[in-house]
Amino acid sequence: MEERRRQKYQVRVNRRSVLCVIRFFATGSYHSLVGDSYDVCCAQETVSDTLKEVLELLMDPRIIGKYIRFPRTREEAQIVIDRNAIAGTKLPKTLGFIDGSLIRIMKPKLEENIAAFIGRKRFPCLNVQFVRKLYTGAMPAHPYLIQSAVRERLINFHQERECWLLGDSGYVQEPWLMVSFARGETPLPDTPEAAYNKVHCSDRNAIERLIGVYKAKWRQVCTHKDNMLRYNPIKAGKIITACAILHNICITRRAPQYLEHPRPLVNDFRRDDAPAPNGLQLVPEGAAARRRLVQYLQERRANN
Numbered sequence: 001m002e003e004r005r006r007q008k009y010q011v012r013v014n015r016r017s018v019l020c021v022i023r024f025f026a027t028g029s030y031h032s033l034v035g036d037s038y039d040v041c042c043a044q045e046t047v048s049d050t051l052k053e054v055l056e057l058l059m060d061p062r063i064i065g066k067y068i069r070f071p072r073t074r075e076e077a078q079i080v081i082d083r084n085a086i087a088g089t090k091l092p093k094t095l096g097f098i099d100g101s102l103i104r105i106m107k108p109k110l111e112e113n114i115a116a117f118i119g120r121k122r123f124p125c126l127n128v129q130f131v132r133k134l135y136t137g138a139m140p141a142h143p144y145l146i147q148s149a150v151r152e153r154l155i156n157f158h159q160e161r162e163c164w165l166l167g168d169s170g171y172v173q174e175p176w177l178m179v180s181f182a183r184g185e186t187p188l189p190d191t192p193e194a195a196y197n198k199v200h201c202s203d204r205n206a207i208e209r210l211i212g213v214y215k216a217k218w219r220q221v222c223t224h225k226d227n228m229l230r231y232n233p234i235k236a237g238k239i240i241t242a243c244a245i246l247h248n249i250c251i252t253r254r255a256p257q258y259l260e261h262p263r264p265l266v267n268d269f270r271r272d273d274a275p276a277p278n279g280l281q282l283v284p285e286g287a288a289a290r291r292r293l294v295q296y297l298q299e300r301r302a303n304n
Contacts, residue, residue, distance in 0.1 A: 020047060021054040025243050028219030028227055055235075058242045067248040068241070070131065070150055071095070077157045080133050090199045091166065091178065091293065095157070097132045097207035098167045098177070103221050104228040105236045117233060126233060128240055130214075131165065132207045162289070166204045174286040178293060180204075192298040196290075199297060217250075218243040 024031070024047065031047040042050075057063070071077040077095055084094050102125040108114050119125040131150060157163050158176040169182035180200045187193030215222045220229065221243055229236040249255075 017050040018054060020050050022246065024051060025218050025220045025239070025246065028222060055238045055242055058245055059238055063245060064241065067245045067252075070153060071157075072153070074157055074160050077163060078161075081163055084133065089203050091203055092296065093163045094166060094203065095133075095154070095163045096165050097204050098129065098165045098171070099204075099207040099211060100127055100129050100170075101211050101215075102126070103128050103236070103240055105233060106228060106230045108233055112233060124228075126236060126240065130207060130211055132210050164289070166200060166207075168204065172283065172286070173290055174283045175289045177286065178290060192294045195301065196294045196297055214243070214247055217247065 020042070031044045031051070071080055081093055081095055084096070085092070102119050102121060104123055104125050105117065107124045108117050114124070117124045117126070119127060154163075154165065154176040162175075164176045164178045167177055167179050169180050171177055171179050173179050178200065180197050181187055181193055187197060219227070221240055229239060231239065
């Protein structure tokens with residue numbers, strides 16, 4: 001029966017089916033409502049099968065590698081650092097910016113380990129990591145940084161020549177990851193540390209804006225109380241990645257922003273005032289690197 005149904009509703013990916021899926025991503029609506037719209041006009045089953053086919057195409061490693069990409073060599077990393085500086089980054093040697101965001105999903109089944117998907121806000125979600133290169137706005141989406149290939153590349157890049165990502169105080173300070181001073185070590189006003197926090201926050205605002213625009217454009221991944229990805233964690237992850245690919249395509253093609261439902265472009269996962277993670281201490285080399293950066297900013301201010 002299932003095989004006959006699959007053959008009956010098997011779709012061929014074409015321009016119309018791609019537009020159907022894009023509409024589904026952009027509106028955050030149900031399959032039946034997307035299918036009933038005047039410019040789609042297809043059954044709910046067809047929308048569902050179309051979504052499956054398009055997701056499989058977008059998950060092709062060649063497409064992901066083209067549109068969700070982190071520098072692979074030190075030479076590529078240096079190009080990004082130089083372009084970030086031209087684009088207005090105030091902290092030197094900045095390779096990019098990192099932040100996380102909770103994407104609400106349907107409650108997983110018991111065999112999928114429900115507890116693993118309950119976030120700090122006590123609802124089922126995926127904790128998605130975003131990395132941004134300022135000069136293009138490219139947005140690789142990765143799982144936890146501590147377990148990702150991005151961390152390994154950053155370590156290798158830093159060993160050859162100093163460079164770093166900028167993250168909030170929810171991350172651990174490491175030589176290749178500059179974070180702001182946390183609540184427990186908040187600097188006094190008019191001190192070099194306070195000046196560092198101000199510049200750091202100004203630069204890192206780029207990733208906050210990016211996540212806000214991403215969620216505003218692709219309503220399917222927008223986290224509201226009554227809105228969630230009604231799929232299992234694996235398919236939800238594919239939809240999040242597909243939206244990231246389409247978002248990057250829009251950026252590279254310089255597509256204008258058309259947001260039908262304007263809202264404050266903020267990231268609901270912000271942790272600027274969060275204390276340092278429990279059980280994690282500042283890595284000595286990372287703390288030393290941050291001290292050197294604070295001193296550099298102080299000397300630059302004195303010379304100006």
